[in-house]
Amino acid sequence: MRLSRLTASLEGVRVIVPESVATLDPDPEITSIHYQSQTVLPGGLFSAIRGYSTDGHQFIEDAVKRGAKAVIADHPVETPVVVVMAGDTRKALASVSARFFQEPSRKLCLVGITGTNGKTTTAYLLEGILRKAGLKTGVITTVNYRYAGKVFDNPMTTPESLDLQKILAEMVENGVTHAVMEVSSHAIDLDRVHACYFDLGVFTNLTQDHLDFHKDMETYWKAKKRFFMENLSTGPKAARAVAVINGNNDRGRELMADCALNKISVGRSEGHSVRPRDLKISLDGIHGKITIPSGHLSIHSSLVGAYNVENILCAAGAGLGLNLSPSAIEAGINETSHIPGRLEAVPNALGKFVYVDYAHTPDALENVLQTLHELKTARIICVFGCGGGRDKGKRKKMGEISGRFADLSVITTDNPRHENPLDILWEIEKGVQKTAPHCFSVNGIREGFPVKGYVMISDRETAIGASIEVARAGDIVLIAGKGHETYQIVGNRTLPFDDRDLARKALRA
Structure with a gap:
């Protein structure tokens, strides 16, 4: 794909073509994208992103030596290849990666689950629901990512934007129609999910974590909230996007009040669209009923603990938000027998x-x-x-x-x-x-x-x-x-x- 086509969606960029190289193609054909110089292949585009301990701009020379045809940088650099000047190279990486892989999130029904706790369990439950509905499903979780019977190690909860777009494209190629992914606060803050278009988002809860990165709870909350106020609320799916919000905590109630999306409220008390009714919890599991707008679901889950009630409510709400049948929601929850490493x-x-x-x-x-x-x-x-x-x-x-x-x-x-x-x-x-x-x-x-x-x-x-x-x-x-x-x-x-x-x-x- 030509560089100009890859960067067409980037705003406020400047393309610098060094005059010192008379034979340089100002609009090279790009055959791969990279954010680590040691992975660069001939014909590649290298995006220099600033990390915690190192700055990708320090490795531009190495990337060019390995065959990069162009680089993305946030300031002018002396190099014999085309330079795309972007104010935010992380966002630029996400945008060009999406275009390079033909914007796979447009072709998927994409669900993002965010919150401090419960993301993985909710993702497994929703995976079970989707499969019971007969839908070809891919999942990206802290445990692994998987689709079409294939399972891969996942080094982080939400992969870097380039890797994420590649995974979503592979899912599309393998016939996946619905993808469920955990969305970490790091991924939101570092724009790994920029240029991903979500159909539905789930908020589980917010409690203390990652303050080594976010510094304080308010900053941490802003990152989580941003997923709904920006990522889910913009792009081609924004008008129909749905937010499933656990209103069992103060942050959830705040999000319910501030978010203008179509919303489904889940929680333990009256007033929520999805709520428990006569649930019994023991070491044998969770048994009873869940009230939904059209009636109720009969729950016989082997998952243990009151906190898993909230995960089940979130998954049920997501199933309703995707217009799946109550029978598929019920069966998907009941047949999800265990979550790796979760009790x-x-x-x-x-x-x-x-x-x-x-x-x-x-x-x-x-x-x-x-x-x-x-x-x-x-x-x-x-x-x-x-x-x-x-x-x-x-x-x-x-x-x-x-x-x-x-x-x-x-x-x-x-x-x-x-x-x-x-x-x-x-x-x-x-x-x-x-x-x-x-x-x-x-x-x-x-x-x-x-x-x-x-x-x-x-x-x-x-x-x-x-x-x-x-x-x-x-x-x-x-x-x-x-x-x-x-x-x-x-x-x-x-x-x-x-x-x-x-x-x-x-x-x-």
Whole structure:
């Protein structure tokens, strides 16, 4: 595709053709697009974007050496190829990527799910609903992305715009008609979903997370809200786009008031279009009815916890917003039996209830622990840590929450990255001491823990093994924070690590 056609939709750009190269084609044929110089192929277009630690403009020379025919930059640069000057190279990358891949989101019914917690579960539920409706579905989640029977690793919740457009184009090529994707606050703020045209958006909730990036809750909220006020409200689908909003929280109610789109309100109380009716929650699942405008749905879900009621309501609302039949919505919800790493049970013959969950925020940890506390018949042991290089403000909060609900809090590592793991554990400890001040030794917990307390075991595998070892029949062991992840990040290394595998290993010991 010619450069001029790729950049036709960009506003306020200036194309600079160096006069020093007399034979240079001012409108080259572009055969690939890149944002990492090491991936550039001959005939490619390189977009220099500014990252957290490096600036893509530093790699323009490398991109040109590798065969780039043109570059996108946000300031004049000395280079022997055509330069497209754009004020925002991230937005420019998203726009040219969409055009390069023939704007696949126009050809799909595209659903975006955003919020702090519940995105993945809601996406799985909606995937089940769409499939029950007989629709060919693709999904992009924190766990993976998948379509047409193919499953691929996903390095981040919402891929970079170039990768996202490529994935959506592949879905179209494989006959997918409906795509469901998680939309992170980073993706909104960094314009990864710019030039994606959504048919429906879902807001799940907003609680503390990612403040290492957004700095404060108001900025974080503005990013989430922007998805509805800008991404969903502009483009060729804006007139018919639908917003499904969980009104069970203050931010949801604010969004309901401010958003001018077609809206479906879901929540626990009267006044919401989609709401629970006589739902019963146990370790066997969620059973009862959900009220919808045309009647009700009979719910018999194996998902556990009050927070999953809200995820089910969001998925049901999305199904209604897509004009799917109540029977497909009902069957899709009821047949979605488990979500990887979301209160995922690790079966065993020892009578110990072992669960692995992705809860890595204060709200998520409180939700899952509160659910287990309400359903417990014996003790709760909670194994958890906090990620290094991330929002430090949630460490004490998560410690306090674990101490409040668990009989034994086992403080360990998560993904320490470049931080000293012990520094992270000590910050968590300050929170735990507020609600469960007794500190046990590792040998001490083997002799029992007659009072609420905590133990610090920095090695996560050892922590998991010790927790399962000291659990008795009937006890609940919650291994929180990493969920579906199959790795642990320590320094610059990404090591194989799966909480579920390690729990199974400990149960066999």
